[in-house]
Amino acid sequence: MAKEKIRYFLWRDGRPRWVPGPKARALGFKGQDLKDDAGAWLKYGAAIDLAQQLNAALDAKVEGTPAPLAIARTGAPTITELVDQFLARPKLQLDERVADRLGKKKLARSTRLAYHAHGQLLKDWLGDAPAGSVTPAMVEGFYDDRVADSGITTANAIMRSWKTIFYFGEDKLRWPIKNPVKGLEMDEADGRLVQWSRAEIDCFVAVADYLGWPSLGDALTLALLTSQRRNDLLPLRGAAIDAGGIYRFVQSKTGREAKVKAVPMLLDRIQAMHARKRARWGEAALEYEIICESTGLPYPPDGSYFGRRFSAVKLIAAGGNGSNSDMAEALQLLDVTDAQVAAMPIARIPSMNDKWFRDLRDTAVTWLAAAGCDRYEIATVTGLSIKSVDTILQKHYLVLDDGFAIRAGDKLVAHLGKIA
DSSP: OOOOOOTTEETTTTEEOOOHHHHHHHHTTEEOOBTTTTTTBOOOOHHHHHHHHHHHHHHHHHTTOOOOOOOOOOOBBBBHHHHHHHHHGGOOOOSHHHHTTOOOOOOOOHHHHHHHEEEHHHHHHTSOOOOOOHHHHHHHHHHHHHHHHOHHHHHHHHHHHHHHHIIIIIIIOOOOOOOOOTOOOOOOOOOOOOOOOOHHHHHHHHHHHHOOOHHHHHHHHHHHOOOHHHHHTOOOOEEEOOOOOOEEEEEEOOOOEEEOOOOHHHHHHHHHHHHHHHHOOGGGGGGGGGBBBBSSSOOTTTTTHHHHHHHHHHHHHTTTOOOOHHHHHHHHHOOOOOHHHHHOOOOGGGGGOOTTTHHHHHHHHHHHHHHHHHHHHHHHHOOOOOHHHHHIIIISSSOOOOHHHHHHHHHHHHHHHHOO
C-alpha cells in the first residue's frame, strides 16, 4: 500500500514520528513520537491524523495563534539525558580546572565548545524524545536541512559530534540504542583554494608593525613559513633555532615535532620578535612565541581575541570595506586613531578583504610545492602525515599558480626535443 506523503511525517517500521524542520523548531515546536495515551505506537491512519493536527497547529502558530505542542514523555532515557551525561565528563567541562582533573589530557577548548554547542542543538531538536527512537531517516532529514541553512562544513561538524554522542550512549552507557548517525553519507565540502600574494603579506606585516601590533605580523609570518594553523601557533612555546639553522617546535594538537629551515624571511622575523619581547617584558616573555602587546601574555587559545584583532589590521591594510562602523570598531580594538591611520605611509591593498588567516596554510603548502618540494619534504616542514599531505595537495590547499604551468611546459618542450 502506497504511503500518503504528509509534511514532517515519518513512518519507520511501524513507528510513526512527527519531525518538524528548522523553521518550525525555531518557533518552539519539537519532534515527537506519535503514540496513544498508553504509550503504544499509533496505527498508520491515526498517526496521519495526529500529524495533520500538528501541522495545523504549526500553521496556526505561524499566523500567530496557539502555543506549540509538547512531546509525550516515556520512561525511556531521553536525548537530553544522553547529551547531559556525555557532556558531564571532566574532559568536556568548560571550566579548565575541572577539565584538567584526574591527570587526563583535556580536549582542546574549541573542541569542547563545539561538543556543547552541537549537543544543545540535539537537545533543542529532540530533547524529550527517547534516545533509542531516533532513526537514520530523521538524522538525514535534519542533516539536509542544516546543509541548506548553514552549509556543508557546519552540517558535517554537527553530525560528527552527534555520532560521538550516540556512540557514547550505545557503547559506554550500554543503552539499548543504535547509533542513527552511523552510515550517514555526508557531502564533501569543496576546499577553499585561496592564497595570499606576496604584496598582501608584506602590506599586512608593515601595517601591523606600524600600528603597534607586531605580534600579528609575527603570527602571519610564522604561519606562512611553518605551515601551522592558528590553534597551533597561539599556544606555541618558545622554540629555538639550532646550530644547523633548523627552527624546531612541537604541535600542540598532535604532539608531533615539526621542523623548518629558518630561511632569511623567517629568521629575520624571529630574531626581531625575540629581541622586541626581551626588551619590553624580559626573558620570561620568551616562554611563548606569540605575545599580545596589550597584555604581555599569550593570546587566549580559543582564538577569538586574536582573530578579531587580526581582522582589524587586515581591514585597515585593505583600506576599509565601505563600512564606517566596521572601521570604527577596528580602530577601537587596536586602540589607534583615524589620524594615525591617515598618516600611515603604506599603500592599501583592497583584495586583502577576501583573505583569511587560514588561507596562509594554503599559501604555505603551495609555496613549498611550487619550490619543488616533494611530499616527504612538505610533511617534514608541516608536521603532517604523508597521507594528510596527499589529501591537502589533492583536495584542499594546493592553489596552482602560473609557475606550475610554465615548468610543465618547459618539461614538455624538452621532451619533444628528445623525440623529434
